[in-house]
Amino acid sequence: MVPYPTLEQKKAIIENTVGVLHRFGYECPKVGVVTCVEKVNPKMPETVEAAALAEMNRNSEIFGCLVDGPISFDCAVNKEIAACKGYTSEIAGDVDVLLAPNIHVGNIMGKMLTCFAGAKMAGFVAGASCPIIMTSRGSGADEKYYSIALAAAASEDNR
Numbered sequence: 001m002v003p004y005p006t007l008e009q010k011k012a013i014i015e016n017t018v019g020v021l022h023r024f025g026y027e028c029p030k031v032g033v034v035t036c037v038e039k040v041n042p043k044m045p046e047t048v049e050a051a052a053l054a055e056m057n058r059n060s061e062i063f064g065c066l067v068d069g070p071i072s073f074d075c076a077v078n079k080e081i082a083a084c085k086g087y088t089s090e091i092a093g094d095v096d097v098l099l100a101p102n103i104h105v106g107n108i109m110g111k112m113l114t115c116f117a118g119a120k121m122a123g124f125v126a127g128a129s130c131p132i133i134m135t136s137r138g139s140g141a142d143e144k145y146y147s148i149a150l151a152a153a154a155s156e157d158n159r
Helices: 007-023 045-058 073-077 079-084 103-117 141-154
Strands: 030-035 066-072 097-099
Touching: 007 030, 007 045, 007 097, 007 141, 030 045, 030 073, 045 066, 066 073, 073 079, 073 097
Parallel strands: 030 066, 030 097
Antiparallel strands: none
């Protein structure tokens, strides 16, 4: 859990997440580095870091996945919106991972998806010596069960 991850920490978050998805059978996960706009703006550090992560992917510093950013949430999850905005990307409308710029955005995004869109949530922290289950205080039994099951499945010991 990194409230305000640095560029290097975001790179590690991507690598840990991609490692988990590879264990689940994804060959080349698509990672959207989410910001509020699709263009780099030097006054918006999140966009600069998103572009840097995408560049690291193109330079094979981050591998085993496709990374694109900066990309807005709507372009990341909806190909038609991306086309309407003139945003072209291999991952637009088809992301596997949404990397939020900080814990606040990630938390709000997750709760909006569950509360307004009926998404099911499971939470765990990858990258430690073992998965760490992480749920909200408001999580029900089903979310806790999904979190335990997913963390167990993601464990390197369960390959």
